[in-house]
Amino acid sequence: MDSHTIEFEINGKRASLEVVSHRTLLQVLREDLHLSGTKEGCGEGECGACTVLVDGRSVTACLTLAVEVDGCSVRTIEGESEGPDLSPLQEAFVKNHALQCGFCTPGMIMSARALLERNPSPTEDQIKEAIAGNLCRCTGYRPIIQAIREAAARRKDQSAKG
């Protein structure tokens, strides 16, 4: 099987890996790098549980080949915060009860992160649009939308102050 050496940045750290060409980014993240926070819900690009950021854009890792991220910067849920601290987005999810079983949560947070990075003050419709590819069977989405709104508002407050 033909394999390639790829180099990329994962959550701010450089990584160099030998990967077989048909392996997906999801497999490489979970199995080779042991970053199991990114989940698999379908393996066919339809549920969003595997959402990660590649150069700031949200992608479904199950449909992305690992070789495609050669030279890119990849961010997963493990890069969202460190130690005992939570990012404002994660805090907003907790406070707004935006999770139940938690299986969609990592992917949901990554989609929200991508949205807030390109649009710091999204409307409710823009939020719905941004997470429309992330299925959640538990929460009914309303608390998730609320959490993203709140995180956006807090960011705006902070940048206004700063």
Next chain:
Amino acid sequence: MSEGLIGKGVPRIESFEKVTGTARFVGDMDLPGMLHGRMLLSPHAHARIVRIDTSKAESLDGVAAVLVGEELPYRLGLYMVDKPVLASGKVRHHGEVVAAVAAVSEEIAARAADLIEVTYEPLAAVFDPVEAVKPDAPLVHEDLHTYHTIKGVFFPRPHTNIANHARLRKGDVEEGFAAADAIVENEFSLPQVAHVPLETHRTVAHWKRNGAIEIWSSAQSPFAVRNLLSVALGMSHSRIRVVVPHVGGAFGGKAGIHLEPLVSLLSRKAGHRPVKLAATREEEFSTLPCRQGLVARIKTGVTKEGKITAQKIEYLWDAGAYADYGVNIGRAAGYSGAGPYDIDNVWIDSLTIYTNRPFGTAYRGFGHVEFFWAIERQMDMVAREIGMDSCDFRMRNLLRPGSVTITGEEITENTGSVEKCLEAVAAEVGWKERSSLGSGGNGKVRARGIAVLHKAPAMPSNTAISAILKFNEDATVDLMISGVDYGQGTATAFCQMTAEHLRIPMENVHFIWNKDTDRMPYDWQTVASRLTFMGGNAVIRAAEDCVSQLKDMASRALDVPVGDLEIQDGKVFVAREPARSIDYRALVMGYMFPSGNSIGGPVIGRGTCIAEGLTVLDPETGQGLPAANWTFGAHGVEIEIDTATGEIQVLKLASAFDVGRVINEALCRGQVVGGCLQGLGTALLETFIYNDEGCLINNSFTDYKIPTARDIPIETKEIFIETPQLNGPHGARGVAEHPMISIPSAVGNAIADALGVEIMELPLSPERVYLALKRKGNRD
């Protein structure tokens, strides 16, 4: 007594793990030497297995085991023991597992499964419960008469496709119909649908060389898995360990037993190496169980004043190929299936029927979403027939204190109030003012609809749960209870109750997550919205047990009678002299006097709860006490129908439930908002689609759509009525399943009310609504 923590919307205790991606699910596990499993599925709905050739698969490098049904003389099942581990002799549905492989990688396992050659001889199949009960229908289970079931509770009819026949007889329906001014008869139906947890079923199993089995599984009920496996394999319970870590959604689909036996047996055959099997999304749809379909025939007699005089109902459940759990859904519909109404004469026959389709199991609502589609549509149609407002008509007939349910249970002031729920939602959506509804323009029509609901936990009369509270040296406490919290928030509610009853801060309660049959006290199953209710009682009793041990030691230490002691802020103190107190820390490992003499010992509290007072139902009449408690509710909707496309948008959804007592406001609301959207999925979108050969053709997310963030109602309102349940923890009742029930009926009723088209089937998809409108247009 102050109840500081009860009712508060504290965030769920496992939030941190879940938002950081560090919560462990079965799929995240990796054991040394672990192999990967793969299943081979039947491409036929009903076929004889003529030959299976596994030689090519076995000779593939990296394959450790190939299993076929012939090798496995085991049958499984919760209520009806009808399921083989792998199909043997014949397959009974498209997607049934025929063989399985364990190999060193997922890829090799998949390749090996492809190399297994199976020769089938297709058999005549049956896909419809109405066809399946006919005398000449092909039989799905020729050996039904040999299957083990619970005698006196389930009534299979040998040599037919009827897995269970539940009967309910109250009064005399023929007399009731004779007294009626109008009789309304209708047939309703709904298709099979899927649970769709985001995490598919996953199991890791290790059959060890010493003969013991260890299992990690995404299951709702570790003890049920252990028990059913022990019975099927003839092995002692003590040799089987089942561990359940975090579970990514379940909704009933992970109750009972699923992949655990297959993966265990693969591990045994693969030289006792651990094996992991994760169902693909396609397998989650086709192979793992779904929700049963239903055909319901209802005949209602009513006086012109609006009093229901008789109701005769036939429920035909499409169980699919297996009914191990399904028979109990049919049974529940037998004792609960006339709705929350006070009717003197009721006759129900509820038949659980085998067909050659994927099989059904418990799904949030346990039959009630299905039969309430029929009951609550029927109530609107009856009201229309006699020209009465459907809200007034319901009010005239609802159960209220003094009423007797169809099984002979008397409703009291404490049972809960469906009237209050209906009043609340009718007011909230402006039911009486709906004539003033403007049209949205462009062929868009606004409509409002209402529907009521009820449900009791469906469980055996000896259902039990236990809890242990074990103090640590620093007076923090470990809470051990085996009910699984796969998102409902029960773990958080239990911690609130523990903290409240021990009078300690919530952060001093340490909830143990991995549910482990080797280490945790017994629980029957996490189903039926019974966990807060029964588990809550067990937790409170365990806390009271701790308190009595603490007070006992303190009374000897302080030399005062136990009756003079109180607890607060982690201290035991003398009620009249609060300054005389002892910190829990000085007690939880036993108390030592200044002299060094010690008394008592480590504090461990124990609490149990069993479903007291339930009875087996009379086999002929269904009379008896099946319900530990009833949760009543109602929904009101306002929708906008695009008559040009048949599309429906939900503008407002108001839902009210009599929950007895809200333990955690935010988590309660979360159950409602999430459950309502699942109900809208059933109402508007979801259905299994088959081809003529009975193959499920929409077994992927591309073709089977569930609601997304774009499909949520524009406005929702959750209303909690609190009529305390006398035997509930703090008066609480369960509410996990109820939000889903009767949502489809409310939407269907709104369409009929505004447009005059009576749709009898689900889902209310744009296509179905459009065609119904077109048919009406042609008629008018």
